[in-house]
Amino acid sequence: MPTAxxxxxxxxxxxxxxxxxxxxxxEWYASARGNWSEHYSRFAQRYEDWQLDEWPLTLLMLSLGLCWFAWRRMGELREALAEHMAAEQRISELLEQNQHLARQLIGVQEEERRAIARELHDEFGQGCxxxxxxxxxxxxxxxxxxVRQGAQRIGHHAEHLYRLVRERLTRLRPHSLDSLGLEAALQELCEGWExxxxxxxxVQAELPAQALDDAVAVTLFRxxxxxxxxxxxxxxxSEAQVSLQAGNWPQQPLSLRIEDNGCGLPGAAPPSGGFGLAGMRERVAALQGQWRLDRGTAGGVRIQVLLPAEARA
Ligand SMILES: Nc1ncnc2c1ncn2[C@@H]1O[C@H](COP(=O)(O)OP(=O)(O)O)[C@@H](O)[C@H]1O
Ligand SMILES: [Mg+2]
Incomplete structure (x- = not known):
């Protein structure tokens, strides 16, 4: 219950x-000019049996009663409004907490991935x-x-495993993201994907002069x-486009667009059930950003993301 x-x-x-x-x-002026009360009295006397002369007082009482009734309802309305405002306040607090937790979760997940990638690289790479x-x-x-042929096969298998692990390592935590920055990491990702x-x-990327925070860079990369x-x-x-506009960030929101010229979404409504799109939405929400999925100019799917300056916090 709200207190105030x-x-x-x-x-x-x-x-x-x-x-x-x-x-x-x-009304008073018209009534005074037209002697309405006197007319009414004469009229009411004719219908004394109906007690018409008592009606003005009764109507006055009804008006006062309605005032009291309206006043009481207004009190109730104020209480309902206060409850509504308290609920809204609570919802926005919970939303903020949720965003904070999601951000922490993503941070922990990325740190864990980085540690696994490091360990895999050091242990597995050296072993291979x-x-x-x-x-x-x-x-x-x-x-x-x-023996020679067996040794050669072992060598090939080790080489294959090493390549496989290197590829997985790039997915886990792209080395270029830490060493060369987001733009190079995106270029590398897209070239490998191509x-x-x-x-x-x-890929078209316009980045700000100052380096992006790790959380923002990792989110964009993912x-x-x-x-x-x-x-x-x-x-x-047959074609995909990635465009990142962050030249004026954080003064202006950062925008990311991923678009293709494919078949588009299977239904009219945004798809639900998959973890990929849901994960994207959660990552964006954790940075208080906006996420939109619609039909692109080339007929395929277009994903647009806006990250505000608060995403740095
Ligand atoms: N670029 C795209 N073109 C066509 N359909 C897409 C595209 N991206 C997502 N979808 C549709 O959205 C659904 C949900 O995607 P997602 O959440 O990533 O789950 P998953 O990839 O595991 O199916 C996909 O199954 C697919 O039908
Ligand atoms: Mg997916």
């Missing part, structure tokens, strides 16, 4: 009061390299053919990553 009722603010009461007093004065060296030595030292899928990908994955999986497109 909001103060009443009547903005148009003066104008209404003038109208009310004007109407009463007009050692196996490849050993296999090469085995194959060189005049060993029997069977090679893998055979779909043309154009959004593009998921957007491109969806295009490869669902769009049947």
């Amino acid at each position: 009722l909001p103060p009443l603010k009547f903005r148009r009461w003066r104008r209404d009061l003038v109208w009310l007093l004007g109407a009463v004065a007009l 390299t050692a196996i490849r060296i050993e296999a090469r030595l085995l194959a060189q030292n005049g060993a029997p053919d069977a 090679d893998q899928t055979g779909i043309a990908c154009r 959004l593009v990553q998921e957007g491109l994955t969806n295009i490869a999986r669902h769009a049947r497109a």
